[in-house]
Amino acid sequence: MTRDKADAANRPDGRTAAESEPGSLRLVATLAIAGLLSGVAIIGIFEVTLETITANRARELREAVFKVLPGVELMQKLIYKENKLIATNEQEQDELPIYGGYDSEGQFIGYAIPGEGPGFQDTIKILYGYKADTRKIVGMEVLDSRETPGLGDKIYKDASFVANFTNLSVEPEIIAVKKGKKSAPNEIDAITGATISSKAIVKIINNTNQIWLSNLPEPGQEPELLVVEEESAADTGRGE
């Protein structure tokens, strides 16, 4: 640090006399050019990485859907529009999609529903698989969370907690109970030391269920898998 001070002392004003009073035009021009170049650089890197980033996100989502709905081979985005759940492949803004899971013959298996809500530190985003015929949750995956490492992050690191959600009744609603006290099909064992995070997951699922379950069509009348062209089959399905 002493060296830096010495450096500063050598050139107290930092610039030579000729440059000491640049006009304001020059100052504006310098910053404008700097901003312009910076903008070009940022757009460049954005364009270059956009494809990989979108692909990564789509892959993560697809993997999550297949994980929360066992036996699913194909998925289809579903949106709620004009009081009906319809299948779509369009990119639409302001629409909350859920995902339908189908087996390799196109038979409907269940829904993968994304939900989010406040956790201990930040918003938790999850995806859970729901089967309408049995009215049960069959799997849960945390997509995004910032829970305390070593405690709250057990909501996705602790296999026994995640296993709570493989056969869970949603009626009347899910309740988190103390570890080992689970006695009813709608109860889960909370994580010791991470009660807030465990309850947060339960609350997210209950709230999301309230939004979606009454809007889902009768079992047997689910939207059908959109016929996909041969080339794009890999985009919606697991690929060959």
Place this chain on the structure above:
Amino acid sequence: MAKDQNQNYEEFVKGLWRDNPVFVQVLGMCPMLAVTNSAINALTMGLATFFVLVGSSFLVSSLKQFIPKQVRISSFIIIIATFVTVIDYTLLALMPKVHKELGAFIPLIVANCMILGRQEAFASRNTVKLAVMDAMGMASGFMIALFTLGAIREILGDGALFGVKLFGDNFEPWIIMILPPGGFLTLGLILLCFNWFTVRKQQFLEKVAAAERSGA
């Protein structure tokens, strides 16, 4: 300035120990405490900072004639912010898992006062070569500090290093070490040791000097 090679070396080495940005200058505390809960996070943050610091120092020292001094700080920030955005997108594309962990802290590299400090104190007053050597030294020093903290906290708090378990199942992790207070505790203890060594070295040198004087 007698030996060019010597000065380059000197600018590089000073950041590692004598002027270490964390242990001596106590700069860049925000990332230092926030992302060091595991060794891999600390190392990635160190690498990201390395890239940003070396890149900005290079640009700032090469463009120093073109930047009027009234707008120099704004220009430095534009340059730094551009590099940070580049590293942000690169990490997001190439290492999405690590990006998820570091998340909010990558954009905050812009506000790491160590980086702006090096531009103002060194890169804007020295040749490109010296500025790059200085930046590499400082960034390496920062990385060493981050890694030390991250490794200690992960070993004690999780019983692991780089995710590999070091102890048997009987080890009860000190959860507090990976929580924010653990960062303050570890940093405090490291600073204590660091200063203790520095003071001891000084006393030793003084003693040697005194002995030489009395001997002569």
